[in-house]
Amino acid sequence: DQQVKQNSPSLSVQEGRISILNCDYTNSMFDYFLWYKKYPAEGPTFLISISSIKDKNEDGRFTVFLNKSAKHLSLHIVPSQPGDSAVYFCAASNTGNQFYFGTGTSLTVIP
Amino acid sequence: KAGVTQTPRYLIKTRGQQVTLSCSPISGHRSVSWYQQTPGQGLQFLFEYFSETQRNKGNFPGRFSGRQFSNSRSEMNVSTLELGDSALYLCASSPKQGGSTEAFFGQGTRLTVV
Numbered sequence: 001d002q003q004v005k006q007n008s009p010s011l012s013v014q015e016g017r018i019s020i021l022n023c024d025y026t027n028s029m030f031d032y033f034l035w036y037k038k039y040p041a042e043g044p045t046f047l048i049s050i051s052s053i054k055d056k057n058e059d060g061r062f063t064v065f066l067n068k069s070a071k072h073l074s075l076h077i078v079p080s081q082p083g084d085s086a087v088y089f090c091a092a093s094n095t096g097n098q099f100y101f102g103t104g105t106s107l108t109v110i111p
Numbered sequence: 112k113a114g115v116t117q118t119p120r121y122l123i124k125t126r127g128q129q130v131t132l133s134c135s136p137i138s139g140h141r142s143v144s145w146y147q148q149t150p151g152q153g154l155q156f157l158f159e160y161f162s163e164t165q166r167n168k169g170n171f172p173g174r175f176s177g178r179q180f181s182n183s184r185s186e187m188n189v190s191t192l193e194l195g196d197s198a199l200y201l202c203a204s205s206p207k208q209g210g211s212t213e214a215f216f217g218q219g220t221r222l223t224v225v
Contacts, residue, residue, distance in 0.1 A: 002153075034213055043115070043201055043216030044154070089153065098144070098167040099203075099214060103153035 003027045004092050006102035014110050019077040021105050023090035026071065030092040034099070035064060035075045038087045047088075048075070080109045113138065115204050115217035123223045129190040132220045136183050136204030142166075143185040144214060145177060148199040157200075160185055192224045 005024045013019045021035075031052040036044035050057040050064045050073070057064050063076045077084055087106045091099040116135040124130050136143050144167075145157040156169035160179035177187040183204075189196055199221050203214035 006153075036216075041218070043117075043203075043218045046213040046215065049213055091154075098156050098159055098169070099146075099154075100156070101146075101154035103151060 002103070003030075004090060004100045004102045006090060006105050008105050009103070010106040010108070012108045012110060013080045015082055016079045019075075019080045019084065019107055019109070021075040021077075021088050021090075021107065023073050023075075023102050024071060025073075025092050025100075027092070027094065027100070028071065029094040030100075032093045033064070033066060033073050034091045034093075035062075036089045036091060036101075037084075038089060038104070044089055077107075080107075082109045082111050085109050115202055115215055117200075117202050117217035117220050119220060120218065121221045121223075123225060124192050125225055126192055126194060128192050129188060130192060130222060132187045132189075132200055132202075132222075134185045134187070134202030134204075134217060136185070136202075137206075137215055140204035140206050140215075141183050142205040142207060143179055143183065144203045144205070145185070145187050146201045146203065147171075148201060148219070149197075154201065157187065189222075194224050197222060197224045 034049040035047040038044045048062045066073045087104045089104045090102045093099045118133045142161045144159040146154040148154045159167040163179045174190045179185045199219045201219045203216045205214045
């Protein structure tokens with residue numbers, strides 16, 4: 001049972017434009033959400049997180065939005081750069097260190 | 112500060128054999144979690160150790176086991192390997208157990224079962 005879903009396996013965006021990656025979850029007990037970026041042959045790298053008491057968290061070009069009523073979160077990257085091309089995973093946890101991951105979205109930023 | 116170190120990076124084993132993977136967490140981190148990544152399945156949680164005790168376990172058969180040592184280093188063991196066990200095995204460390212904190216991942220061990 002996939003509790004965290006990323007329904008778009010891939011996304012292509014022009015350099016300089018906005019990239020929006022989406023993630024849905026089913027478990028209302030999740031209280032902490034994260035985004036990871038992964039290059040081939042490397043482990044995931046932490047990008048940004050958000051607690052369930054917030055609806056937005058921003059870090060430079062990266063902003064995560066959380067809509068608890070819709071059980072939906074999204075990652076916005078503005079402006080997108082070719083170096084952002086990677087697989088992005090969203091993850092959720094409920095007061096523990098067991099993270100539930102989505103299946104990932106492969107982002108390609110076209111120069 | 113050194114990151115999470117996993118050894119070996121690559122491993123080829125035959126069906127029926129067993130394998131042990133190793134993970135050294137970031138210095139000072141006491142929580143170590145293990146994940147399996149296969150194409151199309153994302154990262155699946157295996158188990159988490161904190162202070163040498165297994166705190167959480169995912170939905171994997173008993174062939175998958177692990178342990179944590181007093182220095183927080185962790186090992187994962189898979190017995191009676193099956194072809195479907197071929198995957199990237201990732202280890203993640205966190206500074207504490209529970210609460211809201213990100214996990215830092217190693218580069219993983221790519222296991223191929225033939």
